[in-house]
Amino acid sequence: MDMEEKEIEYPKFKESMVKTHTILIPNMLPIHMSLFEQVLLQSGYKVEIMRNEGPDVVSEGLKYVHNDTCYPALLVIGQFIDNLNHRDDLDKVVCLITQTGGGCRASNYLHLLRKALIKAGYGYIPVVSLNMSNLEKDSGFKYTPKLIFKLAAALTYGDLIMYLNNKCRTYEKEKGATMALTEKWVKELSNQFANGKGTSYKAQKKNCYAISKSYDNLDLDLSHKKPKVGIVGEIYIKYAALGNNHLEDFLVSQDAEAMVPGLYGFMLYCFWNNIYDTEIYGRWKKKALITKFLLWFMQRREKIMIASMEGTKFTPMKLFKETKEMSEGVISHGTKMGEGWLLTAEMMELQEIGYENIICAQPFGCLPNHICGKGVMKKIKSLHPDANIVAIDYDPSATKVNQENRIKLMLAIAKERIKEDDKAEL
Ligand code: SF4
Incomplete structure (x- = not known):
């Protein structure tokens, strides 16, 4: 078979569509996405963050994606198709x-x-890729320095607000x-973006201090210790409520504190890996120069x-370089498929900053996360004997009840330890 002849021409997101077409975006991180949405709107794009959930999302994913595929892909594709099934502006949308x-x-x-779109009868809908490797060169979606600058500011605020x-x-x-x-902060920052403010270094500094102070002023009851639980794992499953069955809300409902390492870590990890590749293989020197600048900037x-x-x-939280x-001595920095060594490093950081309880969210079909998550747990426990880590599998057939029961067992150990600590203090 002549592959070139068979190559399919996919519909492209052209510049002429920027004003007329709505870009559908999966909702991975609700706080960040609300801010990114505002930045994109301000840059002239029509965007809509998809918030559809429910069994139809999974069943559409199962219908149109091979069952060997990673669970995050199945969910995201299922969410797109479910969303498209309920729209009447199909000639004016982009994924x-x-x-x-x-x-x-x-x-x-x-x-x-x-x-999947072709199989579902939506093959005419353009798909745009958001990536750091310039995988699509003729897309109408343009990364201007101004847009990158604004998205970086939204990322800083998103990480800080999520953490606090x-x-x-x-x-x-x-x-x-x-x-x-x-x-209130998402609204305030969106207003600032809409008025062309909040993105300069000075403005970010001012806003970050104001944000931290406002959370510090909240009336909190800190008289009792509660289990502190860190969430690590594959990037989509770790963050997206759709992927992890509203894990953060579940932990709060169980009277535990949840902590999810920010998106900064993953971004800086990707930049750092590019530089590492250049040092090891001596290639992509020009790309490494740009990446070094981005690393410094972020x-x-x-x-x-x-x-x-x-x-x-x-x-x-710790600085990325810390x-x-x-992770040194636990995993090689050459392990950089998926979340790679960052996953291990985040588990080590969580141990250092008081989150000895960890949920490692593992999606079906994800080999890198099994190696850098489950694969290093024994080593982490040998370095931090109090580490209370549980790996939870997420896949279309895993039930929420099962996942929650395993987490409850982990929390029972955490609560028991708090009781013992309190007794010892008395
Ligand atoms: S990190 Fe895991 S889930 Fe994500 S694409 Fe890679 S293999 Fe798939």
Whole structure:
């Protein structure tokens, strides 16, 4: 068979569609996505964050994606098709999907989505790829420096608010006060973006300090220790409520504090891996120069975010370079498929900053996460004997009840330890 002859021409997202077509985006991180949505709207794109959930999402995914495929791909593609099934503006929509551009299967999600759309009868709908590797050169979606600058600011705010929101939710005296503050900040920052403000280094510094202070002023009941649980794992399953069955909400309902490492870590990990590849293989030198600049640019903003928590009651997260060092001796930095060594480093960091209880969210079909998650648990436990880590599998047939029961067992151990500590203190 002549492959070139058989190559399919997929519909492209052209510049002429920017004003007329709505870009559908999966909702991986609700706080971040609300801010990204505002930045994209402000840059002239029509966007809609998909919030559809329910059994139809999984069944559409199962129908149109091979059952060997990673669970995050199945869910995201199922969510697109379920969303399209309920629209009447099908000639004016575009699907946006992220690709890491690395060696992992996430780089193929774009093609999996295109194939699924054809099978579902939506082959005429363009798909746009959001990636850091320039995998699609003729797309109408343009990364201008201005857009990157704004998205970076939204990322800084998103990570800080997510972190502080999780720090306060379990301890709030007035029910709902934390979420109300979070919504207030998302609205305030969206307004700033809409008015062309909030993205400069100076503005980010001012906003980050104001955000940290406002959460520090919330009325919290810190008189009793509660289990502190870190969530790590594959990027989509770790963050998306659709993927992890609303894990953060479940932990709060069980009177535990949830902590999810920010998106900064993954972003900086991708940049750092590019530089590492150049050092090892001596190739892509020009690309490494750009990446070095981006790494420096983002790390400056990471410092503001962390420094803004100084003087508050919150223990901040570690800087990326410190987190990276923590994985040394546990896993090689050459392990960089999927979340790679970052997953291990995040588990080590969580141990250091007081989150000895960890849920490692593992999707079906994900080999890298099994190696860098489950594969290193024994080593982490040997270094941190109090580590209480549980790996939870997420796949279309795993029941929520089963997942929650396993988490409850982990929490029972955590609560028992708190009791023992309290007794010892008395
Ligand atoms: S990290 Fe895991 S789930 Fe994600 S694309 Fe790679 S193999 Fe699939």
